[in-house]
Amino acid sequence: MKVFPRVWALSSIMTLCAALPGCLTGMGEGMGGNSSKLAPVHYYFVDAMARYDRDMKITPDGSVEIAERKGPLPTDIRRVTSHLSPAQESQLRTAFRDWDKLSRVYSSDFALLIDITYGDHQVQTSSMNRVPDTLKNAKNALDEIALEILGPATRPATSASAVISMPEK
Numbered sequence: 001m002k003v004f005p006r007v008w009a010l011s012s013i014m015t016l017c018a019a020l021p022g023c024l025t026g027m028g029e030g031m032g033g034n035s036s037k038l039a040p041v042h043y044y045f046v047d048a049m050a051r052y053d054r055d056m057k058i059t060p061d062g063s064v065e066i067a068e069r070k071g072p073l074p075t076d077i078r079r080v081t082s083h084l085s086p087a088q089e090s091q092l093r094t095a096f097r098d099w100d101k102l103s104r105v106y107s108s109d110f111a112l113l114i115d116i117t118y119g120d121h122q123v124q125t126s127s128m129n130r131v132p133d134t135l136k137n138a139k140n141a142l143d144e145i146a147l148e149i150l151g152p153a154t155r156p157a158t159s160a161s162a163v164i165s166m167p168e169k
Contacts, residue, residue, distance in 0.1 A: 037061065038092060039119030043142045046113040051076075056146055062089055066146055082149045095141035098134050099123075106131050114139060 041058035055067045062084035069077045084092070099118045106125035115124045116138055125131055128139065 038089060039096075040117075041092065041096075041142070042115075042117040043139075043146075044113070044115040047111065048113075049111045054146060056142060058084065058092070064145070064149060066149060068146075068150060078150075080149055084145070088145050088148070091141050091145070092138075095137040096134075099138065102132055102134055106135070116142070 037060040038058065040060055041056070043056040043058075044053070046053040051069070051071055053069045057065045064080075064082045064084060066080045066082075067077060068080075096118045100121045102121070102123050104121075104123055106123070107127045107130070112126040113124065114126065114128070115122065116135070117123075118138070123135060125135065128136055
């Protein structure tokens, strides 16, 4: 059986492309394109000098978990779970546009760490000076969403949008 070179080449390209995630459907789930879900997000911020850190995880379905420490004691930790609003999800999609084009590491030192992973692309820095706008936009969006979610945690829980758990004293 004779195979025409063009047909074989096209068939080979289609087979190879189908084997690569997202090749035939845009950028792949959660990394842009027309996906209906976000990629998983992990945002870890540490300011060792201030004894402050925030660990924020967002799943593709919009579930949010935040653990925030504001001091050295176990009682200085609070945990909040919530869910992204449609506006927050849209804000993140915009902020993470072109995320995969960022370098993986920008300036770093020992006192401050900013570590953001979107999908499988992790970026670290210790200074927001001289970093690309994409990184600034993503960090700002995540901080804004965290503050929106954590805000009710300082008042009695009257909203069903956030579940707060504090360590036993």
